[in-house]
Amino acid sequence: MSQFVMPSLGADMEDGTLVEQLVAPGDPVQRGDVIAAVETQKGAIEIEAFEDGFLDRWLVPLGAKVPVGTPLAMIRTGDPPATPDIPQPKDPAVPPPPPETPQPAEPDLPPAVPEDPPLAPEPPAPPPEKMGTSHRQRVTPAARRRAAQTGFDLSALGGDRVISLDDVPSAPTADAPKPLSAMRQAIAAAMARSKREIPHYYLSDTIDLTAAEAFIASRNADLPPDARLLIAVLFIRATARAAQSFPEFNGYFEEEHFSPSAAAHVGMAINLRGGGLVAPALLDANEGNLETLMMRLRDLVMRVRKGRFKARELAEPTITVTSLGDRGVAGITGVIFPPQVAIVGIGTPGWQPMVIDGQLVARRVANITLAADHRVSDGHRGARFLRSIIDHLQQPEAL
Amino acid sequence: MNDKDIRALMIRQLGQIAPDVPFDTVDPDADLRDEFDIDSMDFLTLITALGKELGLSMPETDYDQMRSFVGLQRYLSSHVT
Structure with a gap:
């Protein structure tokens, strides 16, 4: 039995997302067969088996993003599995696929934020004070500016204290400058x-x-x-x-x-x-x-x-x-x-x-x-x- | 195949090679390769597809007659029987 690992995908890629499992457990594989596809920054990459044998089981679920070197599947070398229809136990160790995040940006490269991010349209004038509310929300100018740029809704923070810059998430939430592809x-x-x-x-x-x-x-x-x-x-x-x-x-x-x-x-x-x-x-x-x-x-x-x-x-x-x-x-x-x-x-x-x-x-x-x-x-x-x-x-x- | 069919075929094949270039933005008299931003491999792919579809050999020595959209269309029209 040997592990089939996520291969190196070049100097500039450290991980990939398993998007296709092309061989089912129990199926024979031959050296050179494409048995999986991985999505990377450069497109879908087909991954080949490096030895003959039978696919025993997948270790990584579809949709999982894993680093280079991670075992993806177990390959049984030599004879075919004695009982090909071993019921596949649901492997509790395998985590469910992470939620799809349509976020291509790698964490180690900060998104390119222009020095002067285009200002979002002026924040709408503070909503007119609701008649009868107890007090007005107090927000520092810097916090208000960032909220305006990022589209953050200040009213979500409540009004029981002064809202400062640290209270406003810096991650742009809308109309963000496009990160590098x-x-x-x-x-x-x-x-x-x-x-x-x-x-x-x-x-x-x-x-x-x-x-x-x-x-x-x-x-x-x-x-x-x-x-x-x-x-x-x-x-x-x-x-x-x-x-x-x-x-x-x-x-x-x-x-x-x-x-x-x-x-x-x-x-x-x-x-x-x-x-x-x-x-x-x-x-x-x-x-x-x-x-x-x-x-x-x-x-x-x-x-x-x-x-x-x-x-x-x-x-x-x-x-x-x-x-x-x-x-x-x-x-x-x-x-x-x-x-x-x-x-x-x-x-x-x-x-x-x-x-x-x-x-x-x-x-x-x-x-x-x-x-x-x-x-x-x-x-x-x-x-x-x-x-x-x-x-x-x-x-x-x-x- | 008449001129209109040939033109439609060319637009279809070019659309597959250069899907990002809207046909109505190109100058039909200018160099096809510049207008559609295609390289020599793309051009060969285009010639291969057109030649197969129309049963023409389209030899390299004729490439000079195929440099613009109009030139290529004229070439195809005059060679298709």
């Missing part, structure tokens, strides 16, 4: 941590994309749209290839030391309509042919746009690529996504004059940058790593 908070937390902890250094160069674009164009010429490649898959594959030769850019820096990763799980920064971005991984981006990688990229983008991805994809990128696509600007220098140690940025391709063999020629080029972690590597190796990505892109047929 959960997605924006997650990005803010991860990026602030990155800038606080990671001593970034930056390098840049120009990629000649002529060969890569010609390769894509000739590959796609006779293919129906759903089989066509985007140049992004070349960027991902070239980065994965280079990362294997330069392990100090591919892995995790955690607890004061760096662990290189044997596999290259290349995170792809994907913009979300309506704001925000996520950078889930194309796992094992060195494996399979380019067609397979493209299919996986399409599938990933599709699922991300629907707000649904697998826990491993979010938690396990070992390096990230951020590409501005064909409608961006010349260059982007990324912020490393902790605990990763490098991010490659690729600008929008365009025409530029280049000198090749003494001749001035027009070539398709893009700016490429590397932001890397000085705790793990230096500019000299960084430059070689970046050069390696560029070199791989000069031989697209070998990718």
Whole structure:
């Protein structure tokens, strides 16, 4: 019997809400099966079993928000349960689901309150004294102002003493300035941590994309749209290839030391309509042919746009690529996504004059940058790593 | 399929890709990708869906004719039999 725990969901997420139990007690599970879905700031994340066996029972009810590492279910490994219809005792230890709180804000990030919160409409003039009431409620000006801003009803406090600021809850109850969205908070937390902890250094160069674009164009010429490649898959594959030769850019820096990763799980920064971005991984981006990688990229983008991805994809990128696509600007220098140690940025391709063999020629080029972690590597190796990505892109047929 | 059907199909497909962009706010002569804020993956998704529905291959070498809503509509109309 082993525990199935809430997996790590990336550096910026500490908990998640169990929203789907996709396997019933007694059902078989196989390593890699999606057996639960968890709601996070970044959308619904599917969680996979990590071993074969049978689901014994759920330990966390639907709707419960629990920290990473919390046991969610018990998995019985080996033989099927002898008596599959053991009546499920109602487990008294399991607390009922907490009441639904539509409050996405994490407690550790204060809601962003503008310095001058917009004043709620002037508090209605104090209601005319009710004739015959014994005395008038006395309220300090500060308390009255806060009540006006937050919509708090002062009459709820009674009138037997002076109402001071401390009596009025500061939590806005109505017309509150909008707190940061959960997605924006997650990005803010991860990026602030990155800038606080990671001593970034930056390098840049120009990629000649002529060969890569010609390769894509000739590959796609006779293919129906759903089989066509985007140049992004070349960027991902070239980065994965280079990362294997330069392990100090591919892995995790955690607890004061760096662990290189044997596999290259290349995170792809994907913009979300309506704001925000996520950078889930194309796992094992060195494996399979380019067609397979493209299919996986399409599938990933599709699922991300629907707000649904697998826990491993979010938690396990070992390096990230951020590409501005064909409608961006010349260059982007990324912020490393902790605990990763490098991010490659690729600008929008365009025409530029280049000198090749003494001749001035027009070539398709893009700016490429590397932001890397000085705790793990230096500019000299960084430059070689970046050069390696560029070199791989000069031989697209070998990718 | 007549011009009106093609236009309706385009609006429907674009609505799935860019549900947040009301069709009546876009300039039909401007770059489709800017108007609907779609990236190369979205554009490929659009071309895939339209090509399947209309039985067209829509090769990459023709992409330049598909840059605006009007251009794409004209392209589809002239290729659909």
